[in-house]
Amino acid sequence: MQLIEEHKGMLFKICRIYQDDDADRDDLMQEMILQLWLAFDSFQGKSKFSSWMYRVALNTAILFFKKQKRRPDSEQLPDQLDHLQAQELDTEKDEQLALFYKALKQLNKVEKALIFLYMEDQPYEDIALNLGISEVNVRVRLNRTKNKLKDIIKSMNYEYR
Amino acid sequence: MNIDDLKDAWKNDEQGFVHLPIDMAIQGKTISAVTRIRKNMKSEFIGTLCSYFIFIWFLFFRQTDPFLFNITSLLFFSMVILNAYYFFKFYVFYRSISKYDASVKSSITKVAYELELNTEIYKAHSFCITPIAIMVAIGLLCGKQTSIYILQGLTDASHNSSSHLLIMLGILLISFAGAFVLINLHIGLKYGKYLAELKAIIRDLGEEAI
Numbered sequence: 622m623q624l625i626e627e628h629k630g631m632l633f634k635i636c637r638i639y640q641d642d643d644a645d646r647d648d649l650m651q652e653m654i655l656q657l658w659l660a661f662d663s664f665q666g667k668s669k670f671s672s673w674m675y676r677v678a679l680n681t682a683i684l685f686f687k688k689q690k691r692r693p694d695s696e697q698l699p700d701q702l703d704h705l706q707a708q709e710l711d712t713e714k715d716e717q718l719a720l721f722y723k724a725l726k727q728l729n730k731v732e733k734a735l736i737f738l739y740m741e742d743q744p745y746e747d748i749a750l751n752l753g754i755s756e757v758n759v760r761v762r763l764n765r766t767k768n769k770l771k772d773i774i775k776s777m778n779y780e781y782r
Numbered sequence: 783m784n785i786d787d788l789k790d791a792w793k794n795d796e797q798g799f800v801h802l803p804i805d806m807a808i809q810g811k812t813i814s815a816v817t818r819i820r821k822n823m824k825s826e827f828i829g830t831l832c833s834y835f836i837f838i839w840f841l842f843f844r845q846t847d848p849f850l851f852n853i854t855s856l857l858f859f860s861m862v863i864l865n866a867y868y869f870f871k872f873y874v875f876y877r878s879i880s881k882y883d884a885s886v887k888s889s890i891t892k893v894a895y896e897l898e899l900n901t902e903i904y905k906a907h908s909f910c911i912t913p914i915a916i917m918v919a920i921g922l923l924c925g926k927q928t929s930i931y932i933l934q935g936l937t938d939a940s941h942n943s944s945s946h947l948l949i950m951l952g953i954l955l956i957s958f959a960g961a962f963v964l965i966n967l968h969i970g971l972k973y974g975k976y977l978a979e980l981k982a983i984i985r986d987l988g989e990e991a992i
Contacts (some may be wrong), residue, residue, distance in 0.1 A: 660883045680889040683983065686818070686976060714791040717783045721792075731986050734886060740785075740792045753887025754987055757961065767785060779783060779909065 625657055628674050631741065639682040639727050647684050656681045675738065683730045695781050724773040729755045732766045739763060819875050819900055819973075826867055834862070847853045847929040852923030861914045868907040875900060884895040894980040901969050901977075912961035913954060920953075 625632075632653050636646040658679050664673050725733055731752070738748045748763075749756040837858055838908030845851045877898075884892070919926070 630795075634792075647844055661898065661942075663883045677883050680886055683886060683890065684980075708820070714788070717789045718788055718795060720783070721785070721788055729986065730983055737783075740789060742789065751885060752987065753885030770785065774783065 624670050625674075627656060628671055631671070631674065632678055634681050634740075635737060637722060638737055639685065639730070641726065652685060653678045653681045666759075668732060672743075672747055672751070675741070675743070675747075679737070679751065680736050683734065684715055688763055703706050712732065720777065721770075721773065724777065727773050728769065730768070734765055735759070735766050736770065819897070823872050823876070823904075827872075830865055830869070837918060837922065845922055847926055849929045849933060850921050850924065853932070854918055855922060857914055857918045861911060861918060865909075865915070866912050868903065868911075871903055872900075875903070887984070890980055890983050890987070894977060894984060897973060897977055899979070901973055905965050905969060908965040909961050910957070912965075913957035916957045917954070 632650060635653065636649045640646045640649050658673060660677050664670065725736060728736065732743050734752060735748065736753060743751070745756050745763075749759045752759065754762075841851065841854060841858065845854065883889075931946055932950065934943045935944075935950050938946075
């Protein structure tokens with residue numbers, strides 16, 4: 622439990638990337654913690670705990686089903702429901718990060734995983750292991766996804782270098 | 783703005799979440815797709831056992847016609863055997879618990895396979911059981927007139943009895959067709975979208991996608 626507590630920030634970011642509203646994020650958070658707990662026996666200490674945790678958490682997020690009664694995936698959230706916008710954004714970087722999260726919502730699940738692992742400074746080799754694809758594939762996809770993000774951000778009338 | 787320039791802000795970002803206590807989270811129930819199917823199947827198994835008691839009560843206390851009693855008993859016995867076979871299959875299937883500690887590609891492939899296999903077994907089960915259950919229900923709820931009608935259809939060689947037999951075959955055909963359509967619709971609505979999404983991710987993760 623202590624290990625999960627130490628890496629909780631990473632779980633929050635995954636929730637923020639993969640789910641749009643607070644209730645779904647809470648559900649995903651609970652599901653990820655539960656799956657980490659259930660799978661903990663399989664952690665043999667051969668890799669870093671954080672790498673193992675990335676894998677379980679991302680798998681859970683990608684396979685997560687929203688509850689049926691809630692809004693379907695295809696419906697877009699109105700802007701005012703996005704709590705990121707309701708928060709005070711202190712610095713330019715915070716504003717950029719909020720915009721970045723918003724742009725991430727337009728990526729597919731695999732692209733989100735790629736960008737998440739990249740932002741977490743994971744080496745290409747580890748990203749490849751976590752996703753189950755080759756290192757070359759990771760590099761190609763990452764470049765492609767970064768370009769896609771660039772276009773999305775530009776379409777939001779924001780400068781991207 | 784540049785993605786690499788945001789890494790520091792990203793590392794320091796932990797805002798906006800209600801911090802769910804971890805010990806509370808691990809006591810919660812999982813809502814993963816496969817787990818939900820397992821839960822549904824468990825409820826269905828309990829429902830099936832309950833329905834057996836109702837069937838047996840009707841058969842022994844309400845059905846007075848000997849022919850209908852015999853034919854319904856045979857159908858009921860066939861239904862019990864089929865249900866026992868399928869529920870055993872489901873039980874074996876459920877024992878292989880999915881854990882999400884493999885790579886994304888392997889985990890998704892495994893879950894998609896489990897989901898598809900399970901829904902196909904479920905479809906086969908429902909396709910076999912539903913028409914027999916309908917016939918058992920007819921056998922339990924109908925009386926002397928139906929007994930004579932069925933006997934004529936099965937034993938007489940007259941033109942009139944052929945029409946009885948045709949009507950019985952028609953009822954059987956409609957039961958099978960109805961079961962087929964309803965089960966496919968039910969599975970498609972409940973899990974079709976999810977399965978399609980998983981398959982799209984698997985395709986997307988294929989090496990040839992680069």
